[in-house]
Amino acid sequence: LAAEAAAAIERSDLLARLASLARTDELTGLPNRRAWEEELPRELARGRRYALPLCIAMLDLDHFKDYNDRHGHVAGDRLLSQSARAWAATLRETDMLARYGGEEFSLVLPGCVLDDATGLVETLRAATPEQETCSAGIAEWDGRETPEELVRRADAALYEAKRAGRDRT
Numbered sequence: 001l002a003a004e005a006a007a008a009i010e011r012s013d014l015l016a017r018l019a020s021l022a023r024t025d026e027l028t029g030l031p032n033r034r035a036w037e038e039e040l041p042r043e044l045a046r047g048r049r050y051a052l053p054l055c056i057a058m059l060d061l062d063h064f065k066d067y068n069d070r071h072g073h074v075a076g077d078r079l080l081s082q083s084a085r086a087w088a089a090t091l092r093e094t095d096m097l098a099r100y101g102g103e104e105f106s107l108v109l110p111g112c113v114l115d116d117a118t119g120l121v122e123t124l125r126a127a128t129p130e131q132e133t134c135s136a137g138i139a140e141w142d143g144r145e146t147p148e149e150l151v152r153r154a155d156a157a158l159y160e161a162k163r164a165g166r167d168r169t
Contacts, residue, residue: 025099027077028084036098036106040147043096043108047141054141055117056150057107058158059087059124062133062166064103082129090123106151114140121169133167 023035031039040056047054061067061083068076080103087105088097100106107124109117121136128134137157141150161168 028081028099030084030088030105031096031098033098033100033106036096036100036108037147039096039098040108040151043110044141044147044150047110048143052111053113055109055112055114055138056141056154057109057117057121057136057138057169058100058151058154059105059107059121059134059136060158060162061103061128062135062162067132079130079132083132083134086127086129087124090127091120106154114138118169125167125169135161135166136169137161138169 023031023038025032043054046052061079064076064079067079080099084097084099084105087107091097091107094110096108098106107121109120112120117138117140121138125134125136135158137154137160139150139153139157145153
């Protein structure tokens, strides 16, 4: 009986570790896109229930492909990790920074209106390591739109920042 209990506990621990790995970006240690797509609807539901504002931001390291070409992929990986650490260190406990994919990161800012979110994102941009720059797009939730619609607006704002010359919000 003890051996069966030990095996069941070991299996349970393994499943918990696998679940964590499935939601964590291996390179940066941040939540990954899967975790982001699970958490954002919860944050919107919380905002709806308590009538709280919420903003999201999409951040993208500028000219990342050129950086990789100049310095190599190991240096590019290091820049991604350093950026994640620098940005996460400036956020509140309630904020969620995730690696959305490639050199793009997503950020949910519960209880934040657009002006506050803009100030926070500017602080993040200033903390980008190795004298590199990033562009960002922010969207304030209107209280009705779906997670996909909100992300689409933040992504459109990000691409507008890139079209306007990068290194801006």
